[in-house]
Amino acid sequence: MAESGLQPYKGGYYLWKYIPSLAAAVIFTLLFLAATVLHSWRLYKTRLWLGIWFAIGGLMEFIGYAARCSASSNTGKLMPFIIQNTFLLLPPVLFAASVYMTLGRIIRSVPAGERYSLVRTTWLTRVFVAGDVVSFCIQGGAAGLMATGGGKAVVGEKIIIGGLMVQVIMFGLFVMTAGVFHWRYERHAVGAVAYRGGGSREGLLVLYGVSGLIMVRSVFRVAEFAMGQDGYPLMHEWTLYVFDSVLMLAAMVVFYVWHPSKLEESTTRGRIDSGLISVSFFLCN
Template structure:
């Protein structure tokens, strides 16, 4: 019979016996989603989405490590791999999402509708994402040492708060831009409004998923090792795994293949022709 084993003395890495079945299911789902996105990126040359694929690979490895940990709850490596990679993968999804908004703004020739200048917009949010990623990764590394558990939790919490703030700001910036664009539409936007509206709807959807997941993680680490969330595995799957797979599905369904540099140049040329014609 499988039992929860201590890593060292009375110190336990896990607060429960991880489910191999649940982890296996999500590893398989992320494999399918990431494989599809890899094919889309390769076919359309949308290489700015590669970082999203790396996030998917992190999810796959993380859940594979969880699946292998059921009978190895006293082994450090599977715990470290799944804890770190599942924690930081959404930061990589976020980086692609930030880049998509900047390309949408340029594609509809609406730089003057953005609250933040487009030349700074992507850099600001991606830099914030990098900070969040680095802080969470370092916190996860410290946490698994055992002796510095509380310090690691606090560092992770700081990184998650940065992520929540940046994503909240991103949603506000995207919303204001969208509202202004609808009120004062540009020629390229009116030319194919449904296409641009659909990509913005996708951005809102994945942003909400990641924001909810990050808030869950903030609450989880605020409660600490003795809190309900870290002691019950179902919360991870409902408020993290399901939401992040939802991000992959939404991104794949409305994959922004027309936002490559070559396509944007064509869009810009057509847009300027429409403006001159009008």
């Protein structure tokens, strides 16, 4: 039975299982707006374009929560539901792109770093971001189906689960790649000044932390969609804020406090990779 006060969309189909909290949506709209402004300012100051994905992802989070503000009094309207559903689902994929690029920057910032990497730095970013683009396209293409109800909504959920699983698998491989490089460099080149004092070791720890936040969020989303429309996560709003909103805001804050601009390396490759990734996301859409 639908919660009292909910408005049906068409044919008695309810887009929402609860009335979205206006207070919570306003708070996170403002928080993500602040985080996005800070990342955009850092991007302008440093011209380090790998950070653009955090700025774009933060903007999407802001739009998503703004749509939830509108949806709190318009639960029967389709557009606010689609916007918040899509714009809150996709930002972690963009955050991941910056994380992948940062590992390549860390490896290039230390003496003979590529010698200890499982994947050549010329391919590292492209391989992982290629998986990211696939995940982005799958999730983005299926997000709108969930608003149609009936069989299409079920199909949309299954497709999104597939996209999220791609993201989880790629993140698992990424963490393994970062861990192997970390272990090898600690063992064989621990005396390197650029590694110990240049921010590379700290940067790796930050990448583990941000990756962990995105991984937990992605696993939660897999469970959310796997349990279906009548599952506990989609029936209770607090799960979204605890296992998605807070984690993604924390990821933005951590990446801002420790920023890859602290690393010293040639930025030419970073610009090339950023351009290639931009083209990939554009073609995907």
